[in-house]
Amino acid sequence: MKVTNRLFLLIFAISVAFVSCKPKDADIKTAIEQAIAAIPDASNAVIAVKDGVATITGEFKDDATKAAVETAAKAVKGVKSVVNNGTVTPPPPPPVTISADDALIKGVNDAVKDFTKVKADVKGGVVTLTGEIKKASLPKLMQSLMALKPKKVDNKLTVK
Amino acid sequence: MAVQDKYKELIDAATAAGATDLQVREQDNVLYIDGTVSTGAAKDELWAIYDKIDPNFTSGDLVLNVNVTVDAAVTKVKVITESSNLNIRKGPGTDQPIVGKAAHHEIITLVNKSNDQWWLVRTNDGEEGYSYSRYLEPVTE
Numbered sequence: 001m002k003v004t005n006r007l008f009l010l011i012f013a014i015s016v017a018f019v020s021c022k023p024k025d026a027d028i029k030t031a032i033e034q035a036i037a038a039i040p041d042a043s044n045a046v047i048a049v050k051d052g053v054a055t056i057t058g059e060f061k062d063d064a065t066k067a068a069v070e071t072a073a074k075a076v077k078g079v080k081s082v083v084n085n086g087t088v089t090p091p092p093p094p095p096v097t098i099s100a101d102d103a104l105i106k107g108v109n110d111a112v113k114d115f116t117k118v119k120a121d122v123k124g125g126v127v128t129l130t131g132e133i134k135k136a137s138l139p140k141l142m143q144s145l146m147a148l149k150p151k152k153v154d155n156k157l158t159v160k
Numbered sequence: 161m162a163v164q165d166k167y168k169e170l171i172d173a174a175t176a177a178g179a180t181d182l183q184v185r186e187q188d189n190v191l192y193i194d195g196t197v198s199t200g201a202a203k204d205e206l207w208a209i210y211d212k213i214d215p216n217f218t219s220g221d222l223v224l225n226v227n228v229t230v231d232a233a234v235t236k237v238k239v240i241t242e243s244s245n246l247n248i249r250k251g252p253g254t255d256q257p258i259v260g261k262a263a264h265h266e267i268i269t270l271v272n273k274s275n276d277q278w279w280l281v282r283t284n285d286g287e288e289g290y291s292y293s294r295y296l297e298p299v300t301e
Contacts, residue, residue, distance in 0.1 A: 106255075107277060110278075138217065146224050151190065151223075152190045152221070152223060155220065
């Protein structure tokens, strides 16, 4: 009985010693955070560590930054593997280009020429349509006008 | 974002149609959708959805600009005027002198379409000039 108890104690002691040899998750987390502090634009990175597996979340400006964080995390002692769930924010779309009135007026005149009952005015990029048009012709006219990059088309046409 | 919600069906349809260079942007409460689809039918479908959401396009809150990819191999176009002849002009614009005409439903040669609205064409008589692209339909052989 006594021997068995001692044996258990020994096994317990060994396992405690073994576990304590490995860096703790919290320490790994701190080490990773220190490692990535040097990476520019990586301040949004959120690190979680569980059983030596590091998980990265957060938004990055590009794939290179996201990859750099992963590389840095992998290099930290005690990290078994890295799960990179970081997202890359797409760049904002370029602003909408609106045609200048001069070019727009010329294009609008070409587009409405064959619709004799349609009158078009252009001011500040806005095309205002008055008069009347056949329903079947309306999409064709609108397609031609919207291809000219107006600010908007204000359609006040009477559709017949 | 409200305008995007209104035209969500249209945006989804454009994505589903495999539109390339698709850009959906909102500026001063107007939604701008630009993109290129592969067929005229896909373009017509998007316009039909637009007409369904905003009957007769009267709200003025969307500028829909859908182009159709024209295969580089296409060299022939059909004149799709309602019934009249199609003017062929010296330069791209209705202010340009008329240098020739193509008959309704005639098939003529497409020289280039470097200008979206005005395509450079050549008639079977060899007259070359610009015609309004709305009245030309690419013909695949």
